[in-house]
Amino acid sequence: MQSAPEKSDLNAAGFRAAILDPVREKPATVEGPRGKQAVKRFNVYRNNVTVSLINALADIFPAVMRITGETLFRDMAREFVRAHPPVSPLLFLYGHDFPAFIEHFEHARRMPYLADVARVERAWLTAYHAADLEPLDPQALAKIAPEDLEGAMFKPHPATGLIRSPYAAFDIFDANRNRETIGRIDVTRPQDVLVTRPGMDVTVTGLPQGHGAFFASLIAGDCLGDAAEAGARASSAFDINEAIGGMFATGAFLSVTTEQT
Amino acid sequence: MTPTSLNHGASAARPPAAGTFRFAAHTARIPALAGVGFKHTHLDAILADPDPVGFVEVHAENYMGDGGFPHRALERVRQDFPLSLHGVCMSIGGPQPLSEDHLARFKALVDRYEPALVSEHLAWSTHDEVFMNDLLPLPYTEETLNHVCSHIDRMQDVIGRQMLLENPSTYVVFENSTLNETDFIREIVRRTGCGLLLDVNNVFVSATNHGFSPMSYLMDYPMEHVGEIHLAGHAVQEDDEGEPLLIDSHDAPVADSVWDLYSIVIRQSGPIPTLVEWDSDLPDWPILRAEAAAADRILDEAAHSFLMGKSHAVGA
Amino acid sequence: MTKATKTAFSGAVLAGAVAAAISGAQLVTATDAAAANVKCYGVAMAGQNDCAAGPGTTCQGTSTVDYQGNAWKYVEEGSCASMELPGERMGSLEPLERDMPS
Known part of the structure; x- marks a missing residue:
């Protein structure tokens, strides 16, 4: 100063x-x-x-x-x-x-959970002002040959933010932004929160077990096979169908590339 | 509206180079009606109002994000209304060069939304990298005049058109000032060809805070270059001596004394696009609309008397 | 290193997951897909852009005086009492108020 x-x-x-x-x-x-x-x-x-x-x-x-x-x-x-x-x-x-x-x-x-709630809120505003870009069309993935899918890599949408919290960051965020009365919240339950904006509306998603590791891996630039591995390692409940469904539903990604293209 | 078309009064104060602007007036003319500052909470009400306001004004910086709802909302109101693009953070009054990044963002907005009016402030807010989010005052000297003029030159060069400069509301003075504010502003207009945004509330706030007559300020002010007027509410506090210190708070209706000053200005100069600013403690739409309607009544009266006997109003 | 080692997630498994996701996604539009398609996902804050739109730049002063003060006094006025930490006074952790499907 x-x-x-x-x-x-x-x-x-x-x-x-x-x-x-x-x-x-x-x-x-x-x-x-x-x-x-x-x-x-x-x-x-x-x-x-x-x-x-x-x-x-x-x-x-x-x-x-x-x-x-x-x-x-x-x-x-x-x-x-x-x-x-x-x-x-x-x-x-x-x-x-x-x-x-x-x-x-x-x-x-x-x-101690307060900083992660703040991270979700900061990600919300970033998503709110992010560029108006269409998320990845699921058909683009359907066109990739099965043998190339493991190596597919994804570019995150500019609105996308992921907060991986050892606390119940999603429940606390949701209750304090959306609910008039707040019941008791067990803050010790770890939650991963994905912030996206598939259209004009910011969407904040509490991820199922294993999906935080999966999305973190994809956002870091790992290929789909490695990301799926990371998800499965993180939770025995990890379901790849549900995870890939989540990629499309949240609009977290912009484009896909394979090593061949 | 070209500033020269407003040249109905204060002809004695007309500077030598007036009327020779480096930038042609923008073709998208704005009517001499009352407008309002656009807030997203009023979007639906503005669009649905059977008695539409004359124009809307936005703070440019709020639309400098890449996308999302703000641009969607602005695109929508822009379909129906002329736009005034009001910059808040250019820091024209500071000693350091303007941010080229910020200028590029500003130009992108001008190109995209084609505003009828573009304005900024005689104030500063950024030093080094730090942005202070207030319109801070500057001493009026030959040196600061040179800085301000070179910054306005740069801004007009980048956006490719004339901008209007707004007079500030201030709470302090500088012992090293050598020019008064109206002389300072007049010289800026002469050197840069910029137009002026006359904030009548700011005149009243500064006049009260510094103990001068708002009428004498307006007499000295180069009215013929005014392309827009601002009106707003203020708050009353106390200075160190216990006397009134007015805060330019934009959180209340326009004060009666400011309406009186505004009437005098409009009677003298003829109709000028007039914006009611309300930025904090936002009222419901009908209350803000009524403020704009009050300004429209004064503009109507002036237009009427102009048509009835223009030559009497000029007094030249 | 992005190349996957051979795992349970073979090309066929991934292709099946993609096909399943697409057949599900076709039923809903992109915007409400998050709520409708992925039933295990908890979603908050879709469609509330009017509130919490963040700050805007302004050109006015404020009439609220609040630039001083570092007097630390804890005021129990927030909702933090609802956020339970282990070892805090309530002892056992009650179930979530929020209906989070598993």
């Missing part, structure tokens, strides 16, 4: 530093009109920047805020905003670092 002092009449670096640090003095050239004080006046800018960015995080992570309550969320977001201000003017790109920040945030330690 420390920049060399600049020569310009607008000391933007000094202004920025004072905006993001409420303990700092206001910039020396900033004043009130006709000899008036400018403490409260400069604080308007501090407030606008801080509050608008906290509000942006609240808009991206509504389930996280419902879990923590607004007081803790805003305290946590305020610290995050100061440590990680946006580096793009596109606010819908903000907050990719927020889940990792939550993971190490002292006051959220009793909610």
